[in-house]
Amino acid sequence: MADAQQQPSVLIVDDDANFASAAADFARAHGFQTSIAHSLEESRRAMGRGMSDLTMLDVTLPDGTAFDLLAELDARQHSRIALMTGETSLETARRAVGLPVLDYLLKPLCPQQFESLLSQASARALAQIAGARPDGIVGDCDAMRQLTVDLDRVAPARVSVLITGESGTGKELVARAVHDRSRRRGAFVAVNCGAIAPDLLASHLFGHERGSFTGAQQRHVGYFEQANRGTLFLDEITEMPPALQVYLLRVLETGEVTRVGGSENIPVDVRIVAATNRDPIQSIEQGKLREDLYYRLADFVIALPPLRARGTDVVLLANVFVERLNAEHGQVKQLAPDAERMLVRHGWPGNIRELRSVVQRAYLLSDGPLVRIPVLGRRALPLHQDDSSIVFHVGMSYADVEREMLLKTLTKVDGDKTEAARILGVSVRTIHNQLARLAVAGDDAIPHV
Incomplete structure (x- = not known):
């Protein structure tokens, strides 16, 4: 269990006591400190006692709406906000767009969606702690x-x-x-x-x-x-x-x-x-x-491991870069909800240096409070392993996997296509056909066909 001072915190604001209690139990099981409020007035008092890393707001409360509370908040007070509702409403969804809201959730909450929400909030909380470390080293893997x-x-x-x-x-x-x-x-x-x-x-x-x-x-x-x-x-x-x-x-x-x-x-x-x-x-x-x-x-x-081998550290680092950019530009932005998926699936051949560049560009191009990571194209990963191994990463296509396997095997056997076919368990004709397809595609890494 993490030190209490380093645990992320969540404030759950909902007039349904059973729902609030169940949500708090779920958050505690994922390492969060929790507090509960059942009205706007109770939430104001809870917020006055200190900043939470995540605030989950039911849209409709006995003494007002979540939007009433959001209008009162300095965005710096509560860095992550999620709206919850039991009823779908086009007007409510429209009002949520453009606000510093992490997500818009329908009740009952899907456990996977709730877990992803907590994961994102935890990453940002860790990023704020890591960003304050004097040595600047960030990572939790x-x-x-x-x-x-x-x-x-x-x-x-x-x-x-x-x-x-x-x-x-x-x-x-x-x-x-x-x-x-x-x-x-x-x-x-x-x-x-x-x-x-x-x-x-x-x-x-x-x-x-x-x-x-x-x-x-x-x-x-x-x-x-x-x-x-x-x-x-x-x-x-x-x-x-x-x-x-x-x-x-x-x-x-x-x-x-x-x-x-x-x-x-x-x-x-x-x-x-x-x-x-x-x-x-x-x-x-x-x-x-x-x-x-x-x-x-x-x-x-x-x-030092490459970034692609550090799991969700890439999300933690991206949050650190966003926090530093916020401090530099005097703004309050945060990664968009789909950022984690985009960040984790990329291979990052340029490692942390590439990530910093991507986040900075996305930050400067974002007009609203959410930093959206663009779709990142596949790029060949540097292969610093020995001649008998190959590095693959999540997100590579089967075509890229086959290409790497074919070219590395040919290199290993000094271009002997018959021996390469034997090792790969295919016919020599298949080897020639694959090389021909690569040649037509203009791949300059292939040996002479």
Whole structure:
């Protein structure tokens, strides 16, 4: 059970005592704190005692209607509102459109619909808590819970950390969290090894003396010295030239740097956090990463999962982005009721970075209080697994699944169509026909037919 202060809350406003009690029991079983009001006057008093994450309002009450109450409310007071009614009315539905209402429900409530409503409200409540965390890390899936445990263990230790994960999974955010939770008082300095020209990277990392090369008009203090007593984050470590990896290894072993063009050995106390979006073992085999440097960097490895593997964390993150946009623009918007379905079904090949972009665009394009996520087209997912496995995701068509299976199998058998047919349990003719269809469709990933 979650801490009481972190439990989402629901206020149920309905003059039917039996219905209100049953709804409260259902909400409590789903982790909500509950309160009940049977009239507008009671609901006003309940609201005066504090903000609820979800308010469920019966349209018709003994002393007025839900619309009377909605007219009095600051939308910031009760972030999620659902209207309930036992009678369908075109006029009532029309009045609900355009209001900051999460849903319009017909009684008796469908359990699946009620559960979805609570899930959405809980996600937004968690988002508000997560958005307030100083490290900015958001997530409630098993992998992210384990990440929190790992951070608490490794941050205070004097060990190097290697963070792996696809682009856009939040590697720099985790690196900053390692630094913030450590006892180090120096600066956090980040450098992308793939964004600096190889012939300038040594100067940026280790510094240079005046006149050491053309254009070096004054002494430059490198990133290692800037991060003294702090943390140096080396992003995309596999993009560092092999010759420079040798020098980096020496610096890590001796704790001293020598500026380019200099002779003085300068002591530095720097904690290294490195990151890569490549498989480090494959990078070693491909000659992109020195094996001895890998073992020096990988005292502790943190593997960040792709967004598609984090379940409903995508909804939690989307709510966090909406809350941040609300704060930035001074508005009170919320995800539309169908957003969860749209968010969960997409594969997110660009991970959190792609999600942030999609939510921001949807937010800016929404005229009313609801942020509607557009239908997102299928995109090929990055395949960072080994050669004998394939990643599929919910939402892929059978045609896409067959394509991935066919092309990956052909790659595995070096284009031998007979062997591919044997492995897949189909005829060679079927292989040729499928390749021909892909060729007609203009698929540039297929081998020569």
